[in-house]
Amino acid sequence: MISDRLSVTFAALADPTRRAILARLMSGEASVTQLAAPFEISMPAISKHLKVLERAGLIARGHEAQWRPCRLKAGPLKDVADWAEHYRRYWTESFDRLDNSLREVQNREKKHGYGKHGEKRKRA
Amino acid sequence: MISDRLSVTFAALADPTRRAILARLMSGEASVTQLAAPFEISMPAISKHLKVLERAGLIARGHEAQWRPCRLKAGPLKDVADWAEHYRRYWTESFDRLDNSLREVQNREKKHGYGKHGEKRKRA
DNA sequence: GGCATAATTAACCTATAGGTTAAATACATC
DNA sequence: GATGTATTTAACCTATAGGTTAATTATGCC
Numbered sequence: 203m204i205s206d207r208l209s210v211t212f213a214a215l216a217d218p219t220r221r222a223i224l225a226r227l228m229s230g231e232a233s234v235t236q237l238a239a240p241f242e243i244s245m246p247a248i249s250k251h252l253k254v255l256e257r258a259g260l261i262a263r264g265h266e267a268q269w270r271p272c273r274l275k276a277g278p279l280k281d282v283a284d285w286a287e288h289y290r291r292y293w294t295e296s297f298d299r300l301d302n303s304l305r306e307v308q309n310r311e312k313k314h315g316y317g318k319h320g321e322k323r324k325r326a
Numbered sequence: 327m328i329s330d331r332l333s334v335t336f337a338a339l340a341d342p343t344r345r346a347i348l349a350r351l352m353s354g355e356a357s358v359t360q361l362a363a364p365f366e367i368s369m370p371a372i373s374k375h376l377k378v379l380e381r382a383g384l385i386a387r388g389h390e391a392q393w394r395p396c397r398l399k400a401g402p403l404k405d406v407a408d409w410a411e412h413y414r415r416y417w418t419e420s421f422d423r424l425d426n427s428l429r430e431v432q433n434r435e436k437k438h439g440y441g442k443h444g445e446k447r448k449r450a
Numbered sequence: 451g452g453c454a455t456a457a458t459t460a461a462c463c464t465a466t467a468g469g470t471t472a473a474a475t476a477c478a479t480c
Numbered sequence: 481g482a483t484g485t486a487t488t489t490a491a492c493c494t495a496t497a498g499g500t501t502a503a504t505t506a507t508g509c510c
Contacts, residue, residue: 212340216333217468221409228416234487247469249488254467268477268486276416283414285345286407292352292400341498358457371499373458378497392456392507 207259208285211278214258219243220251224260224274231264231273331383332409335402338382343367344375348384348398355388355397 214220223237238248252272255261259278264271338344347361362372376396379385383402388395 206342208345209340209342212336213467216336216340218330218333219468221332224413228413235485243468244470245487246471246489250468253488268475270487274413274416276413279410279413280417283407283410286403286410289348289352289398289400289403290407292398293404337497343498359455367498368500369457370459370501374498377458392505394457 207278208281210258211260211282214254214260215282217251217254219248220255223248223251223255223272227261227272227274231271233269233271237272331402332405334382335384335406338378338384339406341375341378343372344379347372347375347379347396351385351396351398355395357393357395361396 219241222240226232226237226240234245234248234252237252238245241248252261252263255272256263260275261272262275264273343365346364350356350361350364358369358372358376361376362369365372376385376387379396380387384399385396386399388397
């Protein structure tokens with residue numbers, strides 16, 4: 203029953219079919235049939251994906267005769283970008299190197315490490 | 327059975343508890359017990375969340391006596407930021423306005439619109 | 451060795467995600 | 481109003497997510 207906006211957005215993006223649909227919509231609006239074309243799954247499955255995207259506010263739907271064209275609404279993606287930006291300093295190479303060398307010094311006289319001991323827990 | 331990196335990353339981020347754990351790790355490494363403290367869920371539940379984050383490459387785990395301290399590995403978040411950046415021009419206000427006014431002109435003589443007709447499909 | 455602490459694993463439960471096929475709805479056209 | 485096309489809804493299935501409690505593993509300390 204998670205319903206916060208970011209969770210809904212991330213959940214919607216956690217599917218390659220849905221991300222492909224968003225990518226397709228960058229080049230303009232499209233009907234459901236057009237969106238379904240590249241995929242091997244059924245129309246109802248596409249319909250469900252579109253509903254997920256719509257509920258996440260990532261697409262808007264039109265209404266023209268029997269067509270329900272979709273177009274991109276990228277607003278929530280700004281939230282995603284903004285959220286990720288908070289972590290920028292943690293993914294830069296310089297930070298990683300600093301972090302690692304600091305950690306090596308700190309752990310010089312302890313007998314543990316990252317990753318190395320983790321290996322032995324591997325199973326199956 | 328989705329296993330592409332971005333999907334795994336987004337799925338890991340689609341949970342507020344896990345995002346809170348990542349936020350906590352910005353201020354330094356922490357033991358499982360420390361990470362669990364702010365939440366009302368059980369330790370095994372936290373353990374599972376950490377496993378999800380670890381498999382997504384978002385945290386690394388250490389090994390010190392009976393503690394398994396976690397620390398942030400933000401690499402995948404750069405992929406998220408990069409992915410979202412592709413959509414930047416679609417979320418900027420100027421683009422939205424241009425898009426909307428173009429669309430209004432285009433649809434002047436058609437009898438459909440976005441959102442308005444969508445309302446009537448509401449049910450429950 | 452025995453006890454306390456930290457964390458994981460096992461076994462289980464329920465809800466939801468993502469897919470299916472078949473039926474229903476909406477609209478345009480003849 | 482019957483037919484064809486676009487799309488959704490209904491009913492169903494299976495796998496997974498996220499949670500639980502109880503048991504197990506790993507370690508430090510006495």
